[in-house]
Amino acid sequence: MTDFVLVAGTWLGAWAWDEVAAELRAAGHDVHALTLSGLAEKRDVPAGQQTHVRDVVEEVERRELRDVVLVGHSYAGIPVGQAAERIGGRLRRVVLVDADVAVDGESFLSGWPSEHVRRAVEEHGGHWPPQAADDYAGQGLTDDEIARIVAGATPHPGATLTEPAVMARPLGELPGTYVKCLLDGEEPCGAAAELLASDRWELVKLDTGHWPMFSEPRQLALVLHASATAA
Numbered sequence: 001m002t003d004f005v006l007v008a009g010t011w012l013g014a015w016a017w018d019e020v021a022a023e024l025r026a027a028g029h030d031v032h033a034l035t036l037s038g039l040a041e042k043r044d045v046p047a048g049q050q051t052h053v054r055d056v057v058e059e060v061e062r063r064e065l066r067d068v069v070l071v072g073h074s075y076a077g078i079p080v081g082q083a084a085e086r087i088g089g090r091l092r093r094v095v096l097v098d099a100d101v102a103v104d105g106e107s108f109l110s111g112w113p114s115e116h117v118r119r120a121v122e123e124h125g126g127h128w129p130p131q132a133a134d135d136y137a138g139q140g141l142t143d144d145e146i147a148r149i150v151a152g153a154t155p156h157p158g159a160t161l162t163e164p165a166v167m168a169r170p171l172g173e174l175p176g177t178y179v180k181c182l183l184d185g186e187e188p189c190g191a192a193a194e195l196l197a198s199d200r201w202e203l204v205k206l207d208t209g210h211w212p213m214f215s216e217p218r219q220l221a222l223v224l225h226a227s228a229t230a231a
Helices: 014-026 049-062 074-086 115-123 143-152 191-195 217-227
Strands: 003-007 030-034 068-073 091-097 176-181 201-206
Touching (some): 003 049, 003 074, 030 049, 049 068, 176 191
Parallel strands (some): 003 068, 091 176, 176 201
16 A cells, blocks of 8 residues: 555646545545645645655655655646655655656746746736636646636636755656656656656556546556556
């Protein structure tokens, strides 16, 4: 039995993992889906990126979890990667689901054209507003799945997007799996490609879009289950 800690990306909370969590529990695992500060039911809690790192670390320590698989989707790969380093021997594996990679000194917005995001944050009181339904087109989602995401999404605290990650060593030194969702690009690039050069990381591809917890929850759960037994 493995303890999974599941963390979704921008605009989403623990609710995004409901179907995946049910599949993992049916396979005998303990599952802890986590809402980061400033989002969903915690939307009124002030948050920077290090707040999100502490959210993950404190979840592991408060519950006294061992043999932990930390799962980060999209933006959450950055706080999850930092937390993985900080929980020490409690960690079994890191799984990044179509996620950004924590690199020391780099932020979520580093390395890609981000002026439109920065402008949106400035215009919306320090928060990045959620996407509209049309923005989810071409990602393997049904109309009902898109409606569910849009209805549950909350503005994302902007400070978490611009603050730099703090890593004492490269994430590639820890054991991990990178899940690439093919409708969002066929190959990992940038820091994800560099991460996969490590012999401690494996690549798994899913033929779906950037939100597989909605579009392919059972398939994603199977990948996570397999990661718990990976060498």
